[in-house]
Amino acid sequence: MGYADVRRQDVSAAIAEYDELGKDAFLAKYRYAEARQYLLVHGGRRYDSKAIVGVAHRHLTGTALTPDEFSGGRATVGRHLAALGFRVEGMAPPGRVFLQPRGLRDGGAAHFANTVVKGVVLAEHAEALGPDLAALEALYPDGVAKLWGNTAPKYGYHAKAKALAARRVGDHVLFHAEHAFVAEAVILHLFDNEQAAASIWGSDRQGRTFTHMAALGDVRLYDPPLDARPALNAAGLGTVRHFMQAPDAFRLESPARDSTVAKPRLFSAEDMLNRLITLDRDQPAERIRKRQALALLWTIGQRVAHRKRWHSEEDFRSGVGELLRDFDDDPGPEVVADLFWHLQNTDVWTVDLDNTDPLAGFDDECDRLLESVVVRTRAITALRSRHLNRIAEDEDLLARLGLEGYARASSRSKPAGDREAPVSRRQRSGDTAERIRSIAEEVTALYDDTCQFCGTRLLTGVGFHSEAAHIRGLGEPHRGPDHISNALCLCPNCHAQFDRFGIYVDDEGVVRLVHNSEEVGELRRHPDHDIDDAHVRYHRSLCHITPPA
């Protein structure tokens, strides 16, 4: 047996002896010279790698190797130590890099904290571990193992299945969560043990568990987490959707060498809206982006109307399939099933594979952003304006999804039975003076039916016509007050544009088009009309305002 037969536990035993004797006594005892390079780094200390490997041989065979029995250095001892998962100074990290989502929900994060950070007491799972127990006890002399498991993907051709099969001892794993790398570790041992996985992490009602297990060493937590996006972008990866092998070009600067790494920049509402506008970059076909937009609207509707975030493929196929039959060209069940997966290309969607059935929905950050009514309104408007503008009946679509309140700034959808009538048409009648005037009557009378934006005073065969517009919509979801400080007198054209996010009032009172900021009018204020600027700002926040080109 030579140095290449030395196992990780033999090296650990040699390190313990080195620590006990001290460097000089250790080297003298085994007659090794001091090493100058390729030092083994372990627990923050440096060790003479050749001497350690030579002495490790004694723990394997009973006889230490003498210095002249083998050569030290990068190609021999360095490479072997790296393959065992040890860090060797002056050598690139050994093995390849695999990227591992830490977990999208409580499950993954809790598993990580319990079985990777804290560790698994092997004795508590001895029976379930069965034949794997001995190997783990050798790797973890203190009896506490750092373990992680992956489920088998439902489909064998999935990239996750290939990545799981490609893992080798000595490979690095980077744990990823919320656009950041949170920890790294080295694979020390690989084994499939369904019984042990079920004993450690439990299993779902269909008996599925995290069967594909890895014993990890040198677990390092990144505090603060390291922004993953530069490395992922440089490698052409959007995010880490499932366990995958990083491309060869993947580079991660060691956080130890750059302790000034800032916390990851928070993913902003603008980032998400831009993704909703772009949708699938690789998909030029408009009709496919339209289907994606319909599916995302369905998902938002499920969240708003039913408080349901995650959807099985079956629920998605039935809900989205029905929607596409009614509002698109009924592309058939296979296309709908593809959507469930391919929506991941939009980078707002995630499929969580660590379940009995894959579950899909908006990813954590998008879901958090969509909690806000303002962001939700803008997201819905972005999808409608960019991808669904040929659906004449899109307000019917929103009503069907339980999103009717988001169709307009004024919250209200068209009244049933009178589809063209504005909600607040001013009724002229002789007895207005005798009864309490509505807000609508009050504001249109104040301006004598003259539009506050463009100055139009529209003459019809039955008198002048203007409309009262609420600035911040009443009722759900905008909850504006029914008060004249929240109302404007507008002509039907300006009302339609203002209500459907086509124009806004800037902070200097200039009326502008949303799509190019062009000035189209100026807000006229009657001295007796106290308009609440907070409502004007709220309306503006609902509009997706793009800066002038």
Ligand SMILES: [Zn+2]
């Ligand atoms: Zn007008």
